[in-house]
Amino acid sequence: MGRGRLRIYLGAAPGVGKTCAMLGEAHRRAARGTDVVVAFVEDHGRSYTRDAQQGLEIVPRRTLAYRGGEFTEMDVDAVLARRPAVALVDELAHTNVPGSRNTKRWQDIQELLDAGIDVVSAVNIQHLESLGDVVQSITGVRQQETVPDEAVRRADQIELVDMTPEALRRRLAHGNVYAPEKVDAALSNYFRPGNLTALRELALLWTADRVDEYLQRYRAENHIDSTWQARERIVVGLTGGPEGRTLIRRAARIAAKGSGSELLAVYVAKSDGLTGASPEELTVQRGLVEDLGGSFHSVLGDSAAEALLEFARGVNATQIVLGSSRRKPWQWVLGPGVGATVAREAGDIDVHIVTHEHVAKGRVAPIRRITRLGKARSAAGWGIGVAGPVLLTALIEWMHSGRNQQTDMLLYLGLTVGAALTGGLFPALASAAVGSLLVNWYFTPPLHTLTISDTANIISMGVFLAVALSVAYVVDLAAARTAQAARSRAEAETLSFLAQSVLSGEKALPALLERVQETFQMESVALLEREEDFGPWTCAASVGPHPVSRPEDADVDVPVGDKLALALSGRVLPADDRRVLGAFAAQAAVVLERRRLSQAAREARRMAEGNRIRTALLAAVSHDLRTPLAGIKASVSSLRADDVQWSPQDEAELLAGIEEGADRLDHLIGNLLDMSRLQTGTVVPLVREFDLDEVLPFALRGVPPESVRTEVPEGMLLVSGDPGLLERALANVIENAVKYNGPGRVLVSGSLFRQFGQGERLEVRVADHGPGIPDEAKEKVFEPFQRYGDAPRGAGVGLGLAVARGFVESMGGSLTAEDTPGGGLTMVFTLPAVPGSAVPTDPAVHHAEL
Numbered sequence: 001m002g003r004g005r006l007r008i009y010l011g012a013a014p015g016v017g018k019t020c021a022m023l024g025e026a027h028r029r030a031a032r033g034t035d036v037v038v039a040f041v042e043d044h045g046r047s048y049t050r051d052a053q054q055g056l057e058i059v060p061r062r063t064l065a066y067r068g069g070e071f072t073e074m075d076v077d078a079v080l081a082r083r084p085a086v087a088l089v090d091e092l093a094h095t096n097v098p099g100s101r102n103t104k105r106w107q108d109i110q111e112l113l114d115a116g117i118d119v120v121s122a123v124n125i126q127h128l129e130s131l132g133d134v135v136q137s138i139t140g141v142r143q144q145e146t147v148p149d150e151a152v153r154r155a156d157q158i159e160l161v162d163m164t165p166e167a168l169r170r171r172l173a174h175g176n177v178y179a180p181e182k183v184d185a186a187l188s189n190y191f192r193p194g195n196l197t198a199l200r201e202l203a204l205l206w207t208a209d210r211v212d213e214y215l216q217r218y219r220a221e222n223h224i225d226s227t228w229q230a231r232e233r234i235v236v237g238l239t240g241g242p243e244g245r246t247l248i249r250r251a252a253r254i255a256a257k258g259s260g261s262e263l264l265a266v267y268v269a270k271s272d273g274l275t276g277a278s279p280e281e282l283t284v285q286r287g288l289v290e291d292l293g294g295s296f297h298s299v300l301g302d303s304a305a306e307a308l309l310e311f312a313r314g315v316n317a318t319q320i321v322l323g324s325s326r327r328k329p330w331q332w333v334l335g336p337g338v339g340a341t342v343a344r345e346a347g348d349i350d351v352h353i354v355t356h357e358h359v360a361k362g363r364v365a366p367i368r369r370i371t372r373l374g375k376a377r378s379a380a381g382w383g384i385g386v387a388g389p390v391l392l393t394a395l396i397e398w399m400h401s402g403r404n405q406q407t408d409m410l411l412y413l414g415l416t417v418g419a420a421l422t423g424g425l426f427p428a429l430a431s432a433a434v435g436s437l438l439v440n441w442y443f444t445p446p447l448h449t450l451t452i453s454d455t456a457n458i459i460s461m462g463v464f465l466a467v468a469l470s471v472a473y474v475v476d477l478a479a480a481r482t483a484q485a486a487r488s489r490a491e492a493e494t495l496s497f498l499a500q501s502v503l504s505g506e507k508a509l510p511a512l513l514e515r516v517q518e519t520f521q522m523e524s525v526a527l528l529e530r531e532e533d534f535g536p537w538t539c540a541a542s543v544g545p546h547p548v549s550r551p552e553d554a555d556v557d558v559p560v561g562d563k564l565a566l567a568l569s570g571r572v573l574p575a576d577d578r579r580v581l582g583a584f585a586a587q588a589a590v591v592l593e594r595r596r597l598s599q600a601a602r603e604a605r606r607m608a609e610g611n612r613i614r615t616a617l618l619a620a621v622s623h624d625l626r627t628p629l630a631g632i633k634a635s636v637s638s639l640r641a642d643d644v645q646w647s648p649q650d651e652a653e654l655l656a657g658i659e660e661g662a663d664r665l666d667h668l669i670g671n672l673l674d675m676s677r678l679q680t681g682t683v684v685p686l687v688r689e690f691d692l693d694e695v696l697p698f699a700l701r702g703v704p705p706e707s708v709r710t711e712v713p714e715g716m717l718l719v720s721g722d723p724g725l726l727e728r729a730l731a732n733v734i735e736n737a738v739k740y741n742g743p744g745r746v747l748v749s750g751s752l753f754r755q756f757g758q759g760e761r762l763e764v765r766v767a768d769h770g771p772g773i774p775d776e777a778k779e780k781v782f783e784p785f786q787r788y789g790d791a792p793r794g795a796g797v798g799l800g801l802a803v804a805r806g807f808v809e810s811m812g813g814s815l816t817a818e819d820t821p822g823g824g825l826t827m828v829f830t831l832p833a834v835p836g837s838a839v840p841t842d843p844a845v846h847h848a849e850l
Contacts, residue, residue, distance in 0.1 A: 004113040007157040008092065009122040012203040013196055015177035016163040018122035019043075019090055023052040025120055026088050030056065035085040039112075040074035040105075042090055045179065056088075064097045066686065067724045071097045076108050079117070086118045093127035093147040097686065106151045122161075123147060125203040138198045139190055140760070141720075142812050142832065144687045153210065160207045165196035185834075215316070221545060232261040235312045236321040237304075237338070240267060243323045243356040244285045250354050251321040252292040263294030264315060268307040300519050300580070305341035310521060312349055319350045381423010385431035388415045393438045408443050409464050412436075416467075420475040428475070432465055439464075509541040509591050516568070516584045517543050522556075523570035524548070527588050530563050537565075540592055544569070558585040564592070628661035635661075685722035685811045689834050692750055692762070695723050699730035700748075703738045712750040712764075718834035719762050721811035726831070729804035729815070733766050733827045736801065740770035742824065752833055764829040767820045778817040801827075 007025070009018040019041060030036045038058040043049035059082060062075035073096050079087055089112070094105040102108050109119050126135040129146040136142045152158070163171075169191055171177055178186055236251035238244045248265060255261035267282060286296040301307025312320055325337040343351045392415055396408060412435035420428035441448060513525045524544030528537045528551060537550050547569070551557035554567035558581050566585035635654040639646065646654070692712060700708055719726065737746045747767045752760060773781060782805045805815040813831040820826045 002116060004116050004118045005156040006109065006113055006154065007118070007120045007159070008152060008155040009120075009159050009161050010152075010203060010207060011122070011124050011161045012163075012200040013124060013126070013168060013191070015168055015171055016161050018124075018161045019049055020052055021159070021161050022088055022090065022120050022122050023049070023056070026056055026086070027052075029086055037079070037082060037084040037087055039079045039087040039089045040091075041088055046176065048176070057084075059087075062100075064099050066097050066099065073097055073100050074105065074108055076101045076111055079112060080115055083115070084117060086120060087112055089119055089121045092121045092123035092152070093145045095145050095686075104147070106147050110151075123152065125199060125206060128152065128206070131202060131206070134202065135199070139195050141190065144685065144812060158207060158210050160203060162200070162203070165193045165200065168196060169193070232319065233315055233317040234261060234263050234319045234321060235308070235315070235317040236263070236265045237308050237323075237342070238265055238267045238282070238285060239304075239323075240282045240285075241323075242281065244281065245288060246356045247321055247323050247354055248285060248288050248292065248294075250352075252294065254319065254321065254352070255294070263289070263292065264297060264317070265289040265294055266297045266299060266308060266311050268299055268301050268304045297518050298515075299521065305338045305345065308338070308342060309345055309349075311518070312346075314521070317349055319352060320346060321352045321354060324353055324355045378423050378427070381419050381427030382430065384415065384422055385419035385427035385429075386434060388419065389431060389435040389438050392435075393442055397442065409439055412439055413464055413467055417471050420471045424475060425473060428471065429469070432469060436465060509588065509595065510543055512584070512588055512591055513541055513543045516566070516581070516588075519584075520556075520568065520581065521570065522568045524568070526554075526567045527592065528565045528567055529592075532563075540564075556581065558582055560585045560589040564589050628665050632658050632661040632665075685725055687721055687811070688723075689718055689720055690723045692719055692764070695719075695727045695730065696748070698727050699734055702731055702735050703746075707738045707741070707745055708734065708748060709745045710748045712748065720832045720834050721813070722807075725807040725811060729807040729829070730764070730766075732801065732804040733815075733829075737766050737768040737770075737825070737827065740825075741768040742770045744769050760833040762829075762831045762833040764831070765826055766829075767824060767826040769820060769822065769824040772819060772823060772825045773817070781817065782815070 009021050011018040023041065026036045026038070036056060038053055038056050040059075040061065041049070041053060043053075059075060059078050061072040062078070064071050064073060074089060089105065089109055092106050092109065096103060096105060096108070102111070109121060112119050125131065126139070126143050127146050128149050130149045132143055132146055168177075169187060172183060172186060172191055175183065177183075232255065234251050234255045236247050238247065251265075252263055255263045265285070289296045297311070299307050299311055301310070308320070311317075320342060322339045322342060325339055339351075339353050343353070389412060392411060396411070412431075416428055416431040416435060419431040509527065513527065516522070517525045522544065524542065524547040526542035526547035526549075527540045528549070529540045530537050539547065539549065548554045548567045551559070551565040551567050554569055555571060556568040558566040560566065564585075566581070566588055568581075635657045638644070639651065639654055696710065696712060700710075734746065734748065748764070749767075750762065750764045752762060782801050801815075808815045808829060808831065811831065813829060816828050816830075818826050818828060
């Protein structure tokens with residue numbers, strides 16, 4: 001049984017029609033005979049959504065009790081037992097009610113997919129985890145329910161459900177999205193045209209990125225090298241020279257002209273005669289590229305032009321930006337420059353040659369050939385070595401009437417040296433062989449035979465051949481040494497970049513493997529590991545399509561010890577490249593080990609924190625919990641004593657003591673359980689809109705009514721959060737304030753204000769007139785098991801404020817302490833308010849706006 005397929009309908013905002021599109025797809029599949037069920041679809045009171053479910057089988061939901069209410073969630077077990085071919089599961093980013101099978105709905109969907117069930121789901125762009133900060137800056141609202149991007153990226157199909165802002169606002173105004181009483185507030189806040197336009201652009205760009213990933217995968221799987229200009233990608237070629245900054249800025253301006261364009265800067269660690277690069281200048285240019293939103297890449301290549309074009313075609317680039325050559329005019333006799341070569345070979349890629357102030361002012365280092373002899377030079381050497389002696393013989397025959405063998409042999413020797421200098425060893429050997437035969441045949445007595453009669457002529461021929469071979473060998477050896485030096489230099493530059501990437505924080509293992517893939521132009525790279533020397537291999541990390549699962553299946557594998565191996569697929573590398581690859585492999589092993597050490601350190605810190613909590617819990621149990629238990633036991637024992645006759649008044653006091661002790665136990669145990677939930681990260685707010693008036697009366701139940709005074713405007717403070725958690729937090733803080741309050745009553749006040757970048761916020765202040773605390777202790781009181789000053793044992797375990805802050809922060813708010821004017825302490829709650837829920841009437845509120 002294979003894994004199920006996931007199809008996701010992505011929208012820019014609520015109401016664009018994702019659920020209807022999903023239901024329409026279900027009806028189409030059902031009409032084709034597919035077994036389709038509705039596992040969970042929320043109609044939000046919309047009649048057309050409810051009607052669209054008619055004719056589809058609906059799996060009954062599971063009912064869960066939470067905080068005195070009943071909630072329904074998808075019944076994963078029922079869907080698995082039903083085993084349909086396709087299940088519809090709405091609201092991918094939804095947080096399940098505590099007590100559900102999984103914390104998040106996308107985890108429920110993963111279970112269905114693992115069981116081989118296809119799933120159709122829907123999600124809004126604002127619920128993607130990576131876009132949380134962007135959406136908050138646009139709308140002023142922080143989304144509490146999010147889904148990891150990877151859970152959406154793994155979908156087999158992503159379909160964008162698009163609608164113009166004007167059409168969506170009309171749909172909202174007609175009551176097709178929200179209830180009529182919420183329409184005006186929604187239109188004037190979240191559903192403003194600017195907000196919707198920005199969210200729509202986010203959805204379009206994110207979907208375009210996913211489409212681009214699919215396109216690159218398709219091109220790689222089908223070995224398509226030609227450029228498909230589906231999206232503008234501008235590649236800027238850098239040499240490390242001073243003109244690089246100008247080129248980067250010019251390429252960035254070209255990229256800025258098209259929305260969604262991508263800027264890639266590439267430096268070729270080269271060996272074809274281009275100038276050497278300054279590491280300092282390249283570091284500056286790298287930072288400039290990243291500041292402009294682009295990415296910097298370094299590749300290794302024998303020819304800068306070929307490597308640049310290969311990189312551009314590999315990333316499906318549409319434009320290449322190069323600088324005008326810095327060669328001096330006389331240097332053009334050495335051949336065309338990189339710009340001319342790239343422009344000639346680019347094919348359907350546009351090439352921009354950008355002028356700059358360093359044009360024709362010479363390179364940093366003199367031009368020199370540092371690679372093996374090219375095809376053109378080799379062909380020229382063979383032409384000189386084979387055709388040259390024939391032409392020289394014809395010329396000598398035409399010009400000479402007499403014979404001078406020594407002069408003729410010097411001419412042939414010069415021709416052989418020319419062939420050696422041009423084409424290397426083998427053209428020189430050919431020239432020496434052809435030349436010696438022609439000299440012997442035409443100019444050495446007896447003529448027109450291969451016989452040599454004069455001993456001096458034999459010696460001359462021997463010297464001729466020896467000198468020719470010696471010169472050819474020296475030229476070939478010099479070319480080989482030059483190529484080796486160039487390779488060493490290129491390797492050094494690549495290793496320098498590797499070191500820079502480590503120092504600059506580029507420590508993620510996938511990023512390092514991507515650099516290996518780019519540098520060596522490989523299809524895929526995988527870091528494999530195994531537990532034992534002869535155990536099975538597992539993949540620790542990989543990049544590229546179809547990474548290998550065993551080192552023996554790779555084109556290139558570099559072992560790192562006995563239990564790690566770097567495996568590359570795409571082509572076989574020469575031995576020289578493997579030296580650099582070994583450095584990458586060693587660095588990959590270091591990064592992997594560093595990641596594991598970091599995880600171990602986090603686990604150690606978690607265990608240390610757990611040990612500290614357990615130690616504090618033992619201390620609390622040993623005294624703070626035993627004190628009320630001892631009081632309860634003493635009171636119960638007294639009431640049960642047969643030898644004492646208690647008066648009604650005494651019995652009432654003993655029962656009151658029992659009740660007080662039980663209340664203290666309930667409060668202490670509740671705080672201990674709440675802190676345990678906060679420490680383990682299992683506190684999941686059930687976010688909804690509610691009025692502060694719904695929460696405040698319940699938070700005041702544990703204190704005498706005459707001890708607290710409230711100043712909260714009625715009907716204006718709508719909060720976005722979990723009312724149950726806010727009630728507990730307020731109750732802890734208010735009870736603490738009453739306990740330490742001086743003369744007068746504790747004041748609880750509420751107001752709205754607008755905070756820059758975060759939209760409307762609700763502020764609740766709990767002010768007492770007690771002794772207060774100094775500034776250096778204002779943060780310490782929020783730590784677990786902290787009791788300020790000389791608070792007696794048995795007065796609590798010091799968890800009330802820690803629990804309160806934890807609850808508030810889980811809802812996206814904050815809890816801080818400040819001094820009360822005139823003496824005392826004020827606890828300040830700041831919580832997200834419902835956008836547009838109220839218009840502040842207090843002038844002071846307007847002055848608080850930033």
